[in-house]
Amino acid sequence: MRLVLLGPPGAGKGTQATILSEKLGVPHISTGDLFRANISEKTPLGVEAKKYLDAGDLVPSELTVDMVRSRLSEPDAVNGFLLDGFPRSVNQAESLVGILADLGAKLDGVLSFVVDEDVVVERMLSRGRADDKEDVIRNRLNVYRDETAPLLNYYADAIVTVDAIGEVDEVSSRALKAIEGLDK
Numbered sequence: 016m017r018l019v020l021l022g023p024p025g026a027g028k029g030t031q032a033t034i035l036s037e038k039l040g041v042p043h044i045s046t047g048d049l050f051r052a053n054i055s056e057k058t059p060l061g062v063e064a065k066k067y068l069d070a071g072d073l074v075p076s077e078l079t080v081d082m083v084r085s086r087l088s089e090p091d092a093v094n095g096f097l098l099d100g101f102p103r104s105v106n107q108a109e110s111l112v113g114i115l116a117d118l119g120a121k122l123d124g125v126l127s128f129v130v131d132e133d134v135v136v137e138r139m140l141s142r143g144r145a146d147d148k149e150d151v152i153r154n155r156l157n158v159y160r161d162e163t164a165p166l167l168n169y170y171a172d173a174i175v176t177v178d179a180i181g182e183v184d185e186v187s188s189r190a191l192k193a194i195e196g197l198d199k
């Protein structure tokens with residue numbers, strides 16, 4: 016199962032991806048987590064990416080696309096993956112087409128987590144990650160609207176929506192139902 020997870024920052028994609036990854040037996044690949052791991056290990060990529068994460072801006076695509084390409088080429092991703100945080104723009108979606116073509120793989124679908132802006136701001140403020148400060152959150156929401164939301168159209172034919180408001184396990188059973196629907 017090869018899925019892209021879409022949704023605004025704070026929609027709970029990461030939480031859901033962890034659960035779905037276990038149920039489906041495919042790795043959860045989060046570009047945010049990959050960047051944060053590089054930042055805490057102070058790799059050259061991490062040093063470069065840090066300023067963008069701190070500001071809530073997108074890391075330049077050259078860096079992001081190469082990181083995703085190499086992660087998707089690892090053996091554990093051969094039979095599937097849940098891609099969380101990538102693509103985040105139409106350009107990145109086009110890069111993903113190339114990456115998957117090179118790997119001889121095809122997406123099975125796109126899961127779109129739907130949630131109000133009020134709810135996501137509240138969730139991010141209570142999460143308290145380094146980039147969960149009010150002005151940075153506001154910027155991430157603007158970046159989402161301008162760069163990422165157009166993917167809802169780009170992927171229109173492949174999208175299934177999941178209502179992401181509610182308890183964690185309510186949302187994950189909705190997500191699993193949506194994924195079952197993709198098989199048919």
Ligand SMILES: Nc1ncnc2c1ncn2[C@@H]1O[C@H](COP(=O)(O)OP(=O)(O)O)[C@@H](O)[C@H]1O
Nearest residue numbers: 024025046047067068072073074079100101103
């Ligand atoms: N595909 C991407 N392209 C560029 N930057 C990215 C990408 N994915 C993650 N980032 C960077 O990492 C930050 C955190 O991403 P993420 O952990 O997915 O946040 P959230 O959980 O709020 O959606 C983003 O604000 C951005 O700076």
